[in-house]
Amino acid sequence: MGGNIGQLGIHTYKSLAADDPFDPVEPPKRPTSNLIMHSMAMLGREFCYAVEAAYVTPVLLSVGLPKSLYSTVWLLSPVLGFLLQPVVGLASDHCQARWGRRRPYILTLGLMMLSGMALYLNGDAVVSALIADPRRKRIWAITITMIGVVVFDFAADFIDGPIKAYLFDVCSHEDKERGLHYHALFTGFGGALGYLLGAIDWAHLEIGRVLGTEFQVMFFFSALVLTLCFIIHLCSIPEAPLRDVTKDTSPQQAPQDFPLPSDKMYQYGSIEKDKNSSVNPELALKGEKNKNPAEQTRKAMTIKSLLRALVNMPPHYRCLCISHFIGWTAFLSNMLFFTDFMGQIVYQGDPYGAHNSTEFLLYERGVEVGCWGLCINSVFSSLYSYFQKPLVSYIGLKGLYFMGYLLFGLGTGFIGLFPNVYSTLALCTLFGVMSSTLYTVPFNLIAKYHREEQEEKRQQAPGGSPDGGGRGQGLACAVLTCMVQLAQILVGGGLGFLVSKAGSVIVVITASVLALIGSCFVALFVRYVD
Numbered sequence: 001m002g003g004n005i006g007q008l009g010i011h012t013y014k015s016l017a018a019d020d021p022f023d024p025v026e027p028p029k030r031p032t033s034n035l036i037m038h039s040m041a042m043l044g045r046e047f048c049y050a051v052e053a054a055y056v057t058p059v060l061l062s063v064g065l066p067k068s069l070y071s072t073v074w075l076l077s078p079v080l081g082f083l084l085q086p087v088v089g090l091a092s093d094h095c096q097a098r099w100g101r102r103r104p105y106i107l108t109l110g111l112m113m114l115s116g117m118a119l120y121l122n123g124d125a126v127v128s129a130l131i132a133d134p135r136r137k138r139i140w141a142i143t144i145t146m147i148g149v150v151v152f153d154f155a156a157d158f159i160d161g162p163i164k165a166y167l168f169d170v171c172s173h174e175d176k177e178r179g180l181h182y183h184a185l186f187t188g189f190g191g192a193l194g195y196l197l198g199a200i201d202w203a204h205l206e207i208g209r210v211l212g213t214e215f216q217v218m219f220f221f222s223a224l225v226l227t228l229c230f231i232i233h234l235c236s237i238p239e240a241p242l243r244d245v246t247k248d249t250s251p252q253q254a255p256q257d258f259p260l261p262s263d264k265m266y267q268y269g270s271i272e273k274d275k276n277s278s279v280n281p282e283l284a285l286k287g288e289k290n291k292n293p294a295e296q297t298r299k300a301m302t303i304k305s306l307l308r309a310l311v312n313m314p315p316h317y318r319c320l321c322i323s324h325f326i327g328w329t330a331f332l333s334n335m336l337f338f339t340d341f342m343g344q345i346v347y348q349g350d351p352y353g354a355h356n357s358t359e360f361l362l363y364e365r366g367v368e369v370g371c372w373g374l375c376i377n378s379v380f381s382s383l384y385s386y387f388q389k390p391l392v393s394y395i396g397l398k399g400l401y402f403m404g405y406l407l408f409g410l411g412t413g414f415i416g417l418f419p420n421v422y423s424t425l426a427l428c429t430l431f432g433v434m435s436s437t438l439y440t441v442p443f444n445l446i447a448k449y450h451r452e453e454q455e456e457k458r459q460q461a462p463g464g465s466p467d468g469g470g471r472g473q474g475l476a477c478a479v480l481t482c483m484v485q486l487a488q489i490l491v492g493g494g495l496g497f498l499v500s501k502a503g504s505v506i507v508v509i510t511a512s513v514l515a516l517i518g519s520c521f522v523a524l525f526v527r528y529v530d
Helices: 002-010 032-062 067-093 103-130 134-158 160-170 173-198 206-211 214-234 281-287 293-299 303-311 315-336 338-346 358-417 421-460 473-502 505-524
Strands: none
Touching (some): 032 134, 067 134, 173 358, 206 214, 338 358, 338 421, 358 421, 421 473
């Protein structure tokens, strides 16, 4: 399949990698069917996320994971993602695989997601069948389950950056906006579908008896949905590879301007760029006659230059990253502890009571209703994503961004101050507004920033062509996605302590305060491009 896709990619719009690996010609307008197919990856990813949210805690409890290891499980994946995301994003900018820059990474991460699910949903059953000794069986079951959870979380968090960069590479500016709306639409739909399937009592159905346990049933559906969605996604839009044009470039056509080893100036994401646009022609012809800009940029891909590029990012990128970090910290603070809040605060249950006690049964009931609240969030996220496009023509991206943070902040504040079953479920719709906002507006701004940069480069460069020092969209998307991992690290490492001291209500109030601060930040500091 990969070979055929690669051949398709070659016959699409021509990439100008020979002149600038980050400045392709404007891609053609994509039909809606292609954008929907491209969005299927988000449906599969979010479906598996919902399954994990519903089943990972019961799985960890069933294998006997010690409480001391819970923080390790939840923190290891975002820490790895935060450290490696920019590196892989930059590497994908320079990938010369036959069927594109992004799809090899998406395929690899998709297989990692599938492997992680197989380990944490089936690990205990496989270990029980192979090992008889109870002590060894428990140790191996805990180890395999932990590895599965970490691998799945790492890949699922990581894959968002390459998917967004893939969309930006193959779509025109208008199609990027449409594609992001479809991404958010199918993200909500996938989450709702996952939560609904997770709420079914599979143990009493025929498929449950055939496959063994509900864990195996959910793995069957998750693997099926993920595989089909990613096959459709990878076949959606042909991706032109970053061509190695050395063979196509004669010595007379070879570029004459090359960066010198000294007197350098660095730009965000471009890694290296010389201050002067001209160098000694003899020096260029001696050692660099057969090189092209793509090759030179790959040679400059070092950890030191990457860190320099990240530190020296333009102020508007930095402000966008800060706003994204604030938003995801608020959103995750609420979502990760929402079912516990419903069980303990709204239903007045006790998770540590005896399993046949009224308090424990009330807590379980609250958790079940909380899952339905998360389902409402996913459904409304899809609905809101559908109406975002007409809304943006009236209030703009700034209005959408501000409104998402403000409504979420007010809604969570009301839930924390006045806990009630029906009002809480009704206000779960505002969670969907925030979810859709976080998945669309920041990446829309990234696309606009990149388009603005390319237009400025064309105007400044002689003859109207860019200078080859462009910034890759893979790195920009990766840095933005890093903020999600940073928020996970903060929430996983800090809010657990707050919950143990003050209860779940403090988390909901914290989410409200952060969202309201974020609404002020996006209104005052984030830069918007017309």
